Amino acid sequence: MTETADNFVDFQNVWLAYNDELLAKDHFAVEDINLQVKQGEFIAIVGPSGCGKSTFMKLTTGLKKPSRGEIFVDNQPVTGPLKISGMAFQAPSLLPWRTTLDNVLLPLEIVEPFRTQFKARKEEFEARAIKLLQTVGLGGYERKFPWELSGGMQQRASICRALIHEPKMLLLDEPFGALDAFTREELWCTLRDLWTEQKFNVILVTHDLRESVFLADTVYVMSKSPGRFVVKRHIDLPRPRDLEVTYTPAFTDIVHELRSHIGAIRKS
Amino acid sequence: MSPKQLERYAPWGLLVLTIALWQIICSAFSVSEFIFPSPLRIWQQMVEFRDVIAAHAWRTFWVTMAGFGIAIVVGVLLGFVIGSSRLAYAAVYPLMTGFNALPKAAFVPILVVWFGIGVGPAVLTAFLISFFPIMVNIATGLATLEPELEDVLRVLGAKRWDVLVKVGLPRSMPYFYGSLKVAITLAFVGTTVSEMTAANEGIGYLLISAGSAMQMGLAFAGLVVVGAMAMVMYELFSYIEKHTTAWAHRSSQN
Numbered sequence: 036m037t038e039t040a041d042n043f044v045d046f047q048n049v050w051l052a053y054n055d056e057l058l059a060k061d062h063f064a065v066e067d068i069n070l071q072v073k074q075g076e077f078i079a080i081v082g083p084s085g086c087g088k089s090t091f092m093k094l095t096t097g098l099k100k101p102s103r104g105e106i107f108v109d110n111q112p113v114t115g116p117l118k119i120s121g122m123a124f125q126a127p128s129l130l131p132w133r134t135t136l137d138n139v140l141l142p143l144e145i146v147e148p149f150r151t152q153f154k155a156r157k158e159e160f161e162a163r164a165i166k167l168l169q170t171v172g173l174g175g176y177e178r179k180f181p182w183e184l185s186g187g188m189q190q191r192a193s194i195c196r197a198l199i200h201e202p203k204m205l206l207l208d209e210p211f212g213a214l215d216a217f218t219r220e221e222l223w224c225t226l227r228d229l230w231t232e233q234k235f236n237v238i239l240v241t242h243d244l245r246e247s248v249f250l251a252d253t254v255y256v257m258s259k260s261p262g263r264f265v266v267k268r269h270i271d272l273p274r275p276r277d278l279e280v281t282y283t284p285a286f287t288d289i290v291h292e293l294r295s296h297i298g299a300i301r302k303s
Numbered sequence: 304m305s306p307k308q309l310e311r312y313a314p315w316g317l318l319v320l321t322i323a324l325w326q327i328i329c330s331a332f333s334v335s336e337f338i339f340p341s342p343l344r345i346w347q348q349m350v351e352f353r354d355v356i357a358a359h360a361w362r363t364f365w366v367t368m369a370g371f372g373i374a375i376v377v378g379v380l381l382g383f384v385i386g387s388s389r390l391a392y393a394a395v396y397p398l399m400t401g402f403n404a405l406p407k408a409a410f411v412p413i414l415v416v417w418f419g420i421g422v423g424p425a426v427l428t429a430f431l432i433s434f435f436p437i438m439v440n441i442a443t444g445l446a447t448l449e450p451e452l453e454d455v456l457r458v459l460g461a462k463r464w465d466v467l468v469k470v471g472l473p474r475s476m477p478y479f480y481g482s483l484k485v486a487i488t489l490a491f492v493g494t495t496v497s498e499m500t501a502a503n504e505g506i507g508y509l510l511i512s513a514g515s516a517m518q519m520g521l522a523f524a525g526l527v528v529v530g531a532m533a534m535v536m537y538e539l540f541s542y543i544e545k546h547t548t549a550w551a552h553r554s555s556q557n
Contacts, residue, residue, distance in 0.1 A: 093454075096458045098454060098457060098458065115460075116457050116458055116459070116460045117458070117460075118459060118460040120458055121458070121459075122454065122455060122458045124451050124454075124455075126451055128449065128451045128452050128455055130452070130469075130470065130473070130474075131550040131551070132473050132474075132476075132548070132550045132551075141456075141469065142459050144469065145456060145459045145460065145461045145465055145469070146459050146460065180550060182550065196455075200459070206458075
């Protein structure tokens with residue numbers, strides 16, 4: 036514990052089999068995961084589909100318990116769902132019967148201490164949600180229903196929902212996967228700005244290498260079944276990064292290098 | 304007339320056409336009113352016996368509503384239990400399906416033994432026939448929750464109850480209103496069938512007594528009234544459905 040005190044997320048030899056039967060057969064979804072993430076670090080996990088990236092997310096949030104090994108978040112062992120994290124998926128999964136504003140407010144109706152104060156401080160919370168929506172470019176859309184918004188806008192709202200309770204950790208599971216290339220790049224910048232301002236921890240799972248290199252401090256490459264981390268690559272591009280950086284040779288070299296690792300995995 | 308208006312008036316047009324055709328056939332072949340009364344004859348009988356019909360109709364209406372009310376309460380509660388627990392779903396569902404396959408009219412003689420002739424059997428028959436679709440729809444709405452939606456809440460430390468109340472129930476509301484439309488028409492069937500053998504009041508009783516007195520015009524008038532009541536209630540629930548769960552009908556607006 037002592038030497039890991041400044042790590043925010045700490046995976047120590049974590050193995051996970053989905054059920055006891057698979058465990059008995061030594062069939063693991065993820066194997067021997069060791070991961071140390073510093074406070075405020077932005078990490079990305081890339082890998083071919085079906086490599087256990089989403090399983091990794093479930094471990095981090097405490098939705099699943101490891102079969103072997105230990106996970107610490109914020110120096111506490113993870114035993115159940117963590118209330119200090121927010122999550123967004125590839126599908127925006129907004130509730131269609133709630134307005135955009137009410138969708139964003141949803142976590143505050145669940146998480147303590149906001150939950151008990153919700154009625155009393157509703158106006159304050161609403162103002163906060165509206166401000167957050169404005170920062171991602173959704174000002175004026177608060178009273179619209181999700182199905183009145185475009186896919187990109189829905190995803191922005193979904194990210195707002197993941198951030199409204201000011202989590203220490205943001206988990207993103209291929210959040211931009213279903214968007215077109217231009218919207219995706221726009222949202223990269225939105226995420227970059229939010230992160231630069233608030234410095235929460237981000238764990239981004241993606242299969243887009245450019246996305247991972249553009250956004251993350253550290254990129255982990257995961258191999259396919261069983262899922263293992265095979266490469267850890269620190270991205271030393273200077274911040275703040277602009278979209279222009281994605282056209283520089285330095286950037287392309289890193290993407291290329293990561294791509295070759297993925298290629299090697301696929302062949303083996 | 305725009306296509307939209309045409310669509311709106313089409314059912315009324317068809318109704319008028321059917322009545323006209325019916326009247327023409329009855330007049331042209333001078334069909335005996337004891338066999339098949341003409342719409343005009345039915346109308347005359349309806350006006351002549353309006354007080355009697357109104358009294359029986361009122362009785363059928365409130366009995367149906369009582370049975371339907373119980374069906375909503377029981378259906379929602381059972382549906383909630385079945386939909387929120389896999390074990391309950393596995394245990395209850397096959398039994399309920401078997402129960403639903405039984406003809407509800409067959410329960411009437413048993414209910415008469417238990418509750419006597421009158422309101423009891425009619426209310427219970429209406430309930431028995433109409434709670435099943437409500438239960439199934441609530442259960443389906445709850446059981447088909449998308450796992451991502453559940454994860455979003457569970458990550459925040461939401462309890463099962465939170466997930467049910469915040470997501471499960473609102474999500475199953477369109478299913479619920481859809482089932483009410485089906486259930487209310489079934490409830491009228493249940494009441495009428497029960498009244499035919501186990502009551503001295505109500506449209507079902509009127510049908511039987513008018514039939515045995517060879518007053519076919521009156522019997523048909525009774526049928527028309529039951530049909531009209533069921534239609535009105537159906538439209539009412541349809542209206543409520545559209546105005547409370549508009550989010551589920553958005554495709555029709557775009």
